[in-house]
Amino acid sequence: MVARFSPSMTLQCRLAAQPPFGEVVANDNAPVRRTGWRIVGALVGISAIAACGLLTISFLPLHQAQPHTISVPEGQTRSIKLPDGTILALNGGSELRIDAVRRATLERGEIFVSVHHDQDRPFELIAGDRLFRDVGTAFNVSVSNTAVRLDVAEGAVRYEPDGAPLEVKAGQGLVLSGESIERYPVPTTSIGSWRQGRLSYRNARVSRVAEDLTRVTGVPIEVPPSIRDRSFTGVIILPRNDDATRRMVGSLLDVSVHADVAGWHLESRHSTY
Structure with a gap:
């Protein structure tokens, strides 16, 4: 064309x-x-x-x-x-x-x-x-x-x-x-591993991880102040469906991930840190 x-x-x-x-x-x-x-x-x-x-x-x-x-x-x-x-x-x-x-x-x-x-x-x-x-x-x-x-x-x-x-x-x-x-x-x-569906981090804030996930998935992600500055090191390899993605993100970031029509909402799994 x-x-x-x-x-x-x-x-x-x-x-x-x-x-x-x-x-x-x-x-x-x-x-x-x-x-x-x-x-x-x-x-x-x-x-x-x-x-x-x-x-x-x-x-x-x-x-x-x-x-x-x-x-x-x-x-x-x-x-x-x-x-x-x-x-x-x-x-x-x-x-x-x-x-x-x-x-x-x-x-x-x-x-x-x-x-x-x-x-x-x-x-x-x-x-x-x-x-x-x-x-x-x-x-x-x-x-x-x-x-x-x-x-x-x-x-x-x-x-x-x-x-x-x-x-x-x-x-x-x-x-x-x-x-x-x-x-x-x-x-x-x-570097640039998002092109292959991998998000790699070293001492990255959870707020940055959520921002990257929104770019790749198109899903708005809300991060409360209590976990926004928490540090994460690791690699997120994105699965094929929404449920698997939420489970993986929750497990790796040690958070609960709730979904509704507005997007995903991250919550701490623990009362205090």
């Missing part, structure tokens, strides 16, 4: 979406509908991104190109191949603005970037007003209400604040919150 569209449109992650400009070659499958929850297959196989469609976007000449936005609903994923060969994998609940052929802005959500390196034109990603520049790279970035998180799987990424640039190499991560910068080690095999 090949079509041409006007430059002012916004690309939405659904079958009937219309690209903003240029030429788009799409192999889109209709989103999976599940009874009760707006969840797309809780077990995301190795081909999950391909199942959601691979878009190849051919841009207009750079001086004519206008920024356009790609939005992905929670519970879905999207993979986009840029003309230079760079691949952008977007998790559910994400919004990405492509500003130019080698520059994009992650407004919200999570993205895994496999950059086709060009020393003369490094790929730039802005997330939460933070600028990241590739140095021959595969990396993952997520944006939440409180922080921007960068994990580098291959090569290096240069974080460029107002002060001296900070280079983050493969196997390293950064959490940026306000003026705070925290660097930490991270196994490269766990």
